[in-house]
Amino acid sequence: MQQRALGRTGRSVSVVGLGTWQLGADWGAVSEEEAERVLAASVDRGVTLFDTADVYGDGRSESLIGRFLAQRPGHGITVATKMGRRLAQEPENYTPENFRAWTDRSRANLGVDTLDLVQLHCPPTAVIEDDAVYDALDRLVADGAIAAYGVSVETCAQALAAIARPNVTNVQIIFNPFRLKPLDEVLPAAEAAGVAIFARVPLASGLLSGRYTAETTFAADDHRTYNRHGESFDRGETFSGVDFETGVAAAAELAGALPDGVSLPAATLAWIAAQPGVTSVIPGARNVGQAESNAAAGDLLDGASEGGGFDLDAFDRVVRDVYDRDLRASIHPLW
Known part of the structure; x- marks a missing residue:
């Protein structure tokens, strides 16, 4: 598994990490035993980045990760957590006192003195643009409560504002074949500034698994049922904001362009x-x-770079064609 620099922290993280929202809540039930097996399988395949948040299962995801890593001294895993959604996402709630309380809770959940990386969890634009917010985060670093901080965002404009801050380590943004706008400015700006980019919702809430049909349904407690139109949080978090039936058809077209033996999820992650x-x-x-399938995308990426059986350039052309034809008009202006 390739390892890449985590901004200016001196750490490296795997090119394919593990998002752990599913281990907390909002995707249907996952037992503690199965969650531990997911974490172990990822580590065994070379994953060195776990991404979580204090609200995933009200701390369940963090606690599961903390217990798992406690059994593996010298594990070498970077845990990126998030904070800011334990109260209403209003600018007045992003205070030094709340930052301290939230990070103390995450430290307890994860069983560590210093959090590797804390990301503001999709805060309002006013928070991302507030100097006082970064002063408070810098104090947490100076106090040893956190080692580094970043920002998870909804829009490209928010990403660019965060990238411009000198001590931001990373920006986490939705980026996949159904959400190409970050290619325009965000990725070049981050690369120039030495800011890491974590691509979140990479499989568009499973749409890019290629397993769904227009008739597929999800459990009532799954956000793919209750948030399709942004009823509970930003609509872009569910299926990347793509209309479900449109997304199913687009995913089928992408899958049809792949050679035998290359799955759509692996191709998407590698791309x-x-x-x-x-x-x-x-x-x-x-x-x-x-x-295991997610981690195997790292092998596919390596094979493509060595001239193996997966033609990244050919897949890239199909991705851009499908996006321009079927998705750009409805997706590009919104995020």
Whole structure:
């Protein structure tokens, strides 16, 4: 598994990480035993980045990761967590006191004195543009509560504002074949500034698994049921904001362009990771099979760079054609 520099921290993280929203909540139930197997399978395949948040299962995801890593001294895993959604996402709630309380809670959940990386969890634009916010984060670094900080964002404009801050380590943004706008300015700006990019929602909430049909349904407690139109949080978090039936058809077209033996999820993750400026792509997994499949995309990326059977350039042309024809008009202006 390739390892890439995590901004200016001196750390390196795997080009394919593991997103752990699924291990907390909002994707249906995942048992503690299965969650541990997902974490172990990822590590065994070379994953060195876990991405979590204090609200995933109200701390369940962080606690599961903390217990897992406690059993593996010298594990070499970087844990990136997030904060800012334990209260209403209003600028007045992003205070030094709340930052301290939230990070103290995450430290307890993860069983560490210093958090590797804390990201503001898709805060309002006013927060991203507020000097006082970064002063408070710098104090947490100086106090040893956190080692580094970044920002998870919804829009490209927010990403560019965060990248301009001198001590921001990373920006986490939705980027996949159904969300190409970050290619325009965000990835080049991040690369120039030495800011890491984590590509989140890389499989568009499973649409880019290629397994869904227009008739596929999801559990009532799955955000793919209750947030399709942004009822609970930003609509772009679910299926990358793409209309479900449109996305199913687009995914089928992408899958049809692949050679035998190359799956759509692996091709998608490898394509994302191959884009200049991307540090790590962070797909989630609900079971060991998904975790192993995600990690195997790193092998596909290596094979493509060595002139193997997967033609990244050919897939890139299809991705851009499908996006321009079927998705750009409805997606590009919004995020």
